Amino acid sequence: MKVYYFDLYGRAEPIRLLLTHAKAEFEDVRLTGESWQEFKADSEKCKYGQVPVFEKDGKFYPQGGAILRYLGGVHGYYPEDVETRFTVDEITDLLGSDFGPKIGQTIFYAKSDEERKEGFAKLVEEHYPKFFGFLEKQLTSNSSQEFLVGDSYTIADFVAIAAYISHVQHPHRKDQIEPLLDATPTLKAYFDTRAADFKDYIDNLPECSM
C-alpha cells in the first residue's frame, strides 16, 4: 500500500494517521519537483491530476475524502449507522472543507509576508475560536469527551488530529494558537489525549510548512 502526496501534512495527513492507527503497513511517498510531474502525467495512477492518491493491490484511488472514507470502511472507522455516520461526515467536512482550507489559503496564497501576517492575525481572532467552539460543543454533547463521535476513533478524529499537527501544534503557529485552547478545555484535553496515542509518530514527523 502506498500513499502518494506532496511533502506536506495537508490532505494526506488524516490518511497517514488512520493507517498508522490501524497498524496497516504503507509506504509514505512524498512527491516533489520531477517525481510530481511524472506522477501527475500518468493518468492511470493520477486520474485527476491531483494528490493524494492511495495505491492498493495495483489499483489507484484518488480524492482525499473518498480515500479516507474508503479506508474508514475497511478498518472500522466509518459507522454503518446512518445517524452516527452523518455526524462523522458533518465534523469531517467542517474540519476538512471549512476549517483547514481557509488557513491553508491564508498562508499559501498571501502575496507578501505582511499580508500573510495580517491574514493569520485575523484567523487567530475569529476563525480559530469559532471552530474551536464548534468542536468544544461537539465534544461536550458527545457520549465520550475523548472522541469526536461515539466512543472510539472515527475518520473525524484523524482529520482533527491532522489539523492539530498542521494548524495548532505547528512550530510556526503554536505560540499564537495554543493559548486559544484555554477557552475550550474539553477540546484541549481531547487533543492531549489523542496526540498521546501517536507519540512516536508525532515525535518523528517530518518538518513541513503545512
Next chain:
Amino acid sequence: MKLYYFDVYGRGEPVRLLLTHAKAEWEDVRVTGPTWQEFKADKDKCKYGQIPVLERDGKYYSQSLAILRYVSGLHGYYPEDLELRFQADELTDLIAEDFAMTIVKKVFFVKDEEEKKQEWSKLLEEHFPKHFGFLEEQLKGNSSNEFLIGDSYTMPDFVLLSTYISHINHPNRKDDLQPILENYPLLKAYFEARTPDFKDYLDNLPECSG
C-alpha cells in the same frame, strides 16, 4: 422533512433532486432576507451559520455533502460495497467540489465584470472540457452508460444532474456549454437518458441565477 436553503440551485440542488427521485415527503424552504437572518441566528437550527440545513423528526442536519450522504443512505443511493461506495464518494467530491465550486469561486463570487468574463472564458477553454472528459471516462468504463455507477441511481448522479440545471442547461450558460458537450457523446447521452426522469421537476424549476 424540510430543506432550508437560499433561492438558488447551488449546494441545495443535489439534495432536492434526490428527495424528488426518492418520492420522499419534503418541503423546499427557500430563505431570503429577513427569514435568512432569523434562521441564521438560531443556533439550534443553524449550527454553523450556514445552509443548506435539513430538518427531519425535529433534528437539524448541517453541511451540504454530509446531508447528501445522509439522505443517500436513508434512500438506498449510497452503495454498501466499499469499492462501489469509493466511486460514489470519488465522483461526488469531484463534481461538487472540484468541478462546481471552482466555477462558483472563479466566476460567481467575482465582482468585477471584466474579470468575471475573462475567468468564464478560461473555464470554457480548460475547466469544462477537463471535467466533461473525466465524466466521459467514467461512463465509458461503467457497466451502463446511463448511470455513473452500476445500473441505477447513486449519490453522484444527483450531483451531476444538479450541474446540468445550474450550468449546462442554464438559460444564461447553455449557449456556451452545449457546444462543448457535443465533444463528449456519452455524457450528452447520459443527460438525455436521465433528465426525462425529472420532467415535471425540471418543467417547474424556479428561475435562479445559479
